[in-house]
Amino acid sequence: MSAEPIRNARGTRDFLPSDLVLVQHLERTAQAVAKSACYQEIRTPLFEETRLFQRSLGETSDVVAKEMFTVPKRVEPGASPNAGQDGYTFRPEGTASAARAYIQGGFAAHAPLQKWFYIGPMFRYERPQKGRERQFTQFGVEAFGVQSPELDAEVVSLALDFFLRLGFGEELQVRINSMGDPADRHRWSAKLKEFFQPQVDVPDSPRCADCVQRFQRNVFRLLDCKVPRCIELNQGAPDLFALMGEEALQHHHRFAQALSNLGHQPVEDRSIVRGLDYYTRTVFELHYPPLGSRSALCGGGRYDGLVAEMGGRPTPAVGFSIGFTPTELALAELKLPPAADLADLHAQLAPQIYLVAIAEEDRADVLRLTHRLRQHGWRCSCDYRQKSAKAQFKEAAKSKAILALVLGAEERAADQVVVKDLRLQEEQRVEISALPALLAQLLA
RNA sequence: GUGGGUGUAGCUCAGUUGGUUAGAGCACCAGAUUGUGGUUCUGGGGGUCGGGGGUUCGAGUCCCCUUACCCACCCCA
CATH class of the missing domain: 3.40.50.800 (Anticodon-binding domain)
Structure with a gap:
C-alpha cells in the first residue's frame, strides 16, 4: 500500500501559527468596530436545512443553483436520499441564518431591535481562484427591526470603520444604489424584459452569450455587463428610479444624506445589483479604487422582506458582509497593516x-x-x-x-x-x- | 462549468542541443575539549524529478493521458 499523503481539500487553507497573526488581527478589529456601535456577536450553526437557503437566497441565484455544499440527511444503505431538497447545507453566507435565528428566538415580539455581528467560515462549491475559496471567512453585520435609512448609514459606517482601522486611506468609496420595493422591482423587471426582448430573442443576438443566459435567470444583471457592445445596448434601458414609489425614493435620499452627514460622500452607482433575491431598497458596496480591478471590499444592503418571507413577523433589516480573503489580498497589496499593529500578536508566538x-x-x-x-x-x-x-x-x-x-x-x-x-x-x-x-x- | 499556465528535497530554485551515482541556498539535526545563544566552520538526514503510458541504447530533459495547484471567464466575499 503506497500511502499517498492526504492534502487539504480543494479551495481550503491551513492557517498556520504565523498566518493566524493577521487573521486574529482582522477578527479583533471587526469585534472592536462592531462592539463600539453596540452590535452583539452571534454564532449560528455552520450548516442549516437546505431549504433555508433555497428560500432566502432564491432558487435562481448562482449560489443556490450550483454552489451549495449539501449533504443528505440520512445515509442508510439502500435509501435514496434526495440531498437536493431534503438535506443539510453548509452555509454559503450569514444573513439567512441570522434571520432564521432572529425569527426562532422570537425577537419580533419581545425585542424587535437587534444589532448583531458574526465572524466565521462560509462555504461555496466554486472553482477556487485568487481571492476566492470554497471555505472562507466573513465578517457580517445584521441589524433587525429598524427601517430608518439612518440605520443603513450606520451599518455602512461600520464597514468603513473596519477598513479605516486596518489602515486604508480616505480613498475608500461608498457606492450606493436602490433596488426599490418588491412591487417596484416587479414592474422594473417587466419593463426590462420588454426592453431587452428584441436584443435577446433573435437568432443572431447582438448581446454577449452571457447576457442571453442572464436574461432568463436575472434580467437585472444585463445592466452591469462589461462587454462594450452590451454597455452600448444598455443605453435607454428603463430606469428603476423612474418607476420607484415615493417611500423608496425618500428612503434612498435620506440614506445618501445620512452618509454625507457622517462624512462619507456616497457615489451613486446604478450598476450595483446584488445577486441575492432578498435585497430591497438600499444596496451598497465599498471600494478602494487604488486596488484597480479588485477594488470591491464589502457588499451589503437592506432586506426588509426577508424575515416575513421566511415566516416571521414583517421586520425590516439591513446588513453587510466583508470577506476576509479579499481583505487580506488588499492589505498585502497596500503593505498593511503597519507592523506595529501586529507586534503584540507576533510576540505571543x-x-x-x-x-x-x-x-x-x-x-x-x-x-x-x-x-x-x-x-x-x-x-x-x-x-x-x-x-x-x-x-x-x-x-x-x-x-x-x-x-x-x-x-x-x-x-x-x-x-x-x-x-x-x-x-x-x-x-x-x-x-x-x-x-x-x-x-x-x-x-x- | 469554459479557457490558459505550472508541477525537481520542508521552502526558493539550478539542471547546458535527452547521456552515466540529480545539485545549490535557506531550513532542520549533530559537532568545533569540560555550565551559555542568534556570526563562522565541519559533518549529517532528506528527492521513486506530481502520477501513468510512449519514443529512445538511454528521459528530470521529447510526445500523449491523468492529477494537483495557480490564473482568467462565470459569479461573488
Missing part, C-alpha cells in the same frame, strides 16, 4: 522565558520551575530533547524568548537561579523566592 538545564540531574527541577512559572501566567518553554546546555541556549535564542533561566548544580544547592536577559546578554543570580518579582519587572 514566542515564549517569554526559556528554562535551561545545565545537566541531566537539573531537568526535574527545571520542569518543576517551568510548571510554577506557567501558573504565574508567564509563557515558558524548555527542552525535552536531551539537548546539551549549549544547544538549549541556541534553542532559547531561536525561540525569541526574552529571558533564559539557568539551573545547574550550584544554583540548586543554593536555592537560586540565573536569570539571563537575552536581549542585553546580562545575567544575574537570584534567590528563587525573589524570582516572581524580578520577572514581573523584567517582562513588564
Whole structure:
C-alpha cells in the first residue's frame, strides 16, 4: 500500500501559527468596530436545512443553483436520499441564518431591535481562484427591526470603520444604489424584459452569450455587463428610479444624506445589483479604487422582506458582509497593516522565558520551575530533547524568548537561579523566592 | 462549468542541443575539549524529478493521458 499523503481539500487553507497573526488581527478589529456601535456577536450553526437557503437566497441565484455544499440527511444503505431538497447545507453566507435565528428566538415580539455581528467560515462549491475559496471567512453585520435609512448609514459606517482601522486611506468609496420595493422591482423587471426582448430573442443576438443566459435567470444583471457592445445596448434601458414609489425614493435620499452627514460622500452607482433575491431598497458596496480591478471590499444592503418571507413577523433589516480573503489580498497589496499593529500578536508566538538545564540531574527541577512559572501566567518553554546546555541556549535564542533561566548544580544547592536577559546578554543570580518579582519587572 | 499556465528535497530554485551515482541556498539535526545563544566552520538526514503510458541504447530533459495547484471567464466575499 503506497500511502499517498492526504492534502487539504480543494479551495481550503491551513492557517498556520504565523498566518493566524493577521487573521486574529482582522477578527479583533471587526469585534472592536462592531462592539463600539453596540452590535452583539452571534454564532449560528455552520450548516442549516437546505431549504433555508433555497428560500432566502432564491432558487435562481448562482449560489443556490450550483454552489451549495449539501449533504443528505440520512445515509442508510439502500435509501435514496434526495440531498437536493431534503438535506443539510453548509452555509454559503450569514444573513439567512441570522434571520432564521432572529425569527426562532422570537425577537419580533419581545425585542424587535437587534444589532448583531458574526465572524466565521462560509462555504461555496466554486472553482477556487485568487481571492476566492470554497471555505472562507466573513465578517457580517445584521441589524433587525429598524427601517430608518439612518440605520443603513450606520451599518455602512461600520464597514468603513473596519477598513479605516486596518489602515486604508480616505480613498475608500461608498457606492450606493436602490433596488426599490418588491412591487417596484416587479414592474422594473417587466419593463426590462420588454426592453431587452428584441436584443435577446433573435437568432443572431447582438448581446454577449452571457447576457442571453442572464436574461432568463436575472434580467437585472444585463445592466452591469462589461462587454462594450452590451454597455452600448444598455443605453435607454428603463430606469428603476423612474418607476420607484415615493417611500423608496425618500428612503434612498435620506440614506445618501445620512452618509454625507457622517462624512462619507456616497457615489451613486446604478450598476450595483446584488445577486441575492432578498435585497430591497438600499444596496451598497465599498471600494478602494487604488486596488484597480479588485477594488470591491464589502457588499451589503437592506432586506426588509426577508424575515416575513421566511415566516416571521414583517421586520425590516439591513446588513453587510466583508470577506476576509479579499481583505487580506488588499492589505498585502497596500503593505498593511503597519507592523506595529501586529507586534503584540507576533510576540505571543514566542515564549517569554526559556528554562535551561545545565545537566541531566537539573531537568526535574527545571520542569518543576517551568510548571510554577506557567501558573504565574508567564509563557515558558524548555527542552525535552536531551539537548546539551549549549544547544538549549541556541534553542532559547531561536525561540525569541526574552529571558533564559539557568539551573545547574550550584544554583540548586543554593536555592537560586540565573536569570539571563537575552536581549542585553546580562545575567544575574537570584534567590528563587525573589524570582516572581524580578520577572514581573523584567517582562513588564 | 469554459479557457490558459505550472508541477525537481520542508521552502526558493539550478539542471547546458535527452547521456552515466540529480545539485545549490535557506531550513532542520549533530559537532568545533569540560555550565551559555542568534556570526563562522565541519559533518549529517532528506528527492521513486506530481502520477501513468510512449519514443529512445538511454528521459528530470521529447510526445500523449491523468492529477494537483495557480490564473482568467462565470459569479461573488
